[in-house]
Amino acid sequence: MEMAKSQNCVSSLPVPVKKIWLDLIPPRIEIFTWFAMMGKINSKAKLLSLNIIRPSEALCIFCNATIECADHLLLLCEFSAGIWNWWLNLWGLRWALPGSLKDAFDQWAISGRNSFLKKVWRAIFSIIIWSIWKERNSRIFDNKSCSIAQIQDLILTRLSWWISGWGDPFPYTAAEIICNPLCLAWKSSDGAIKGPAIPSPPKPWSPPRNATLKWNVDALVSSSQSMSAIGGVLRNHKGVFMCVFSSPIPPIEINSAEVLAIFRAIQISMRYENIRSNHLEIESDSMNAVRWCNEDKGGPWNLNFQLNFI
Ligand SMILES: [Zn+2]
Structure with missing residues (x-):
């Protein structure tokens, strides 16, 4: 995936959407998340509505059973719901699957006072959406597929790369996050460590x-x-x-x-x-x-x- 620099402008957006723009991830991915929630990505349902493809070509690449709209593809499909549930299960949480990405976004929060973990939650919402979209494109255009486990690892890897741009002295590498995602509950104040991850010296970006x-x-x-x-x-x-x-x-x-x-x-x-x-x-x-x-x-x-x- 590649992307050039994007401008963002939030002044005219609906209020909840402003929460996306926190500079936690590259603007292009934030903008994609916003478009997805508005149903404005180039899903097959959209191409079908424009008569660009036939109904038989509009099925979801993951389940091959339902017309692919943004909400189905990125949230409701069994494949995608499995990825959302994997993340929630890591934290001992469950949710009744929301009906739309917009609803999911409105409900998306972690309680507690760990500000770093709150940033992780805000970022991971877009990273999950982005990663499912990348997988969808790879299956459709390159005829390549990753397993659910590989996508989960990629999600954590992407998260780790974006975290390195936040300026927090978060001490864990991508490999350590994959080994023990609960290390994301790290707090800058006490450095408390859960589980087996091994801290390595923080490497601030210069x-x-x-x-x-x-x-x-x-x-x-x-x-x-x-x-x-x-x-x-x-x-x-x-x-x-x-x-x-x-x-x-x-x-x-x-x-x-x-x-x-x-x-x-x-x-x-x-x-x-x-x-x-x-x-x-x-x-x-x-x-x-x-x-x-x-x-x-x-x-x-x-x-x-x-x-x-x-
Ligand atoms: Zn599906």
Whole structure:
């Protein structure tokens, strides 16, 4: 997935919708959430109403039983409801499935005084919607599908990448969140830790120089090797999100996955004039990946193409 910078303007929106715009996730995903709640995404139901497709082509890709409208696709379908329920079950919660995304959004809250967890809840609402939409597109256009477990891991991975832009000294990595999502109940004040996650030192985001854009790329290989993913976030020197990508990749060694993340960031940068025309920095946590990219030789043979390109 790729996205260019989007402007947002909330002044004329209905009041509840303003709650989405909290700068917790990239604007493009926030805007997608808003469109989805308004039923304004290009669902098959919409294409059917415009006579672009036939009724037989308008069925939901997940259940193949119901016409695909935004509410069905992203909430009511058994497939999607399973993802919502997975998140709620993590926290020991249940809900009677709301009738629409708008109702779901209105009900979407976690009680308590943990302000960090409240931000996680607000962000995860959009991330779940976005991740279901990405899966739908991947099945329709690329004929590729992820399992529910892989989508859950991707949701937590995306969440982890956005959290890194919030400025909280949240100490857990994507892999640790996947291993124990309850570590998201972390509080900045007491650092209380539930469960087996191991704290690692916080790594605050450091801005690039003026007029420079900075990619933070990351790769994740889950401990069970069932899921690997790469992602990146591009920000300007003020920390404003410019572009994001995230995608599953075949299981691969972690340093090699980091090289693929750097490769992808450069590919995307070359494609867009508003990125290409700036100075760029790319930051990766993998010393090996950075060394392979900076040296003329070395690195795994199967990454020759990507390393030469970089
Ligand atoms: Zn369905």
